[in-house]
Amino acid sequence: MLQLVFVALGGALGALARYWVSNHIVSNARYELPYGTLLCNVLGSFLMGVCFVLVLEKAKLSPEMRPLLMVGFMGAFTTFSTFSLEAVTLLQEGHIMSAAVYVLLSVLLCLLALYAGLWFTRLI
Known part of the structure; x- marks a missing residue:
């Protein structure tokens, strides 16, 4: 039950960050x-790489942070459903x-940003 609270809290914070x-x-x-x-999408991809390393590889964050950050926050902050709608509208x-x-930049920059997040966080 506590994980659901973390997902909801992360989702609320991610949605607010996306709006801002x-x-x-x-x-x-x-x-x-x-x-x-x-x-x-690019910033969220970078942050997903950072969170992945900190939570799953380096254990600098507790496993309880995974639902808050990687599911809740990133799920609400990154906007691939909006991306799809905007691409079709264009x-x-x-x-x-x-x-x-737009599609090419979104995919390439997000993949590069995720890789950069992994690389950067593994260095520190």
């Missing part, structure tokens, strides 16, 4: 690409090149 990043950091971008979602609006760039 999307609305306060990149709200002035005037481009076709949804940079807020892209930034959340396609439906005829922005084929923007959709292709």
Whole structure:
């Protein structure tokens, strides 16, 4: 039961962080690409790599932190469902090149960010 509380707490914090990043950091971008979602996905991927190493490899965080951070927070903060909707919307609006760039950047940058998070955290 306590794990459910951790997931819910992490989810609430992740959703608030996503809202803040999307609305306060990149709200002035005037481009076709949804940079807020892209930034959340890349940053979330990096943080997932960090959490993976700290929780599962180095045991610097207790196993109880896994549901809070990796399921709750990251699940709410990273936005691949929103990413999918935005990519399809771009396609439906005829922005084929923007959709292709968005999908390519999202996948490549998130994979690189996750790898960077793993690499960085293993160094420290």
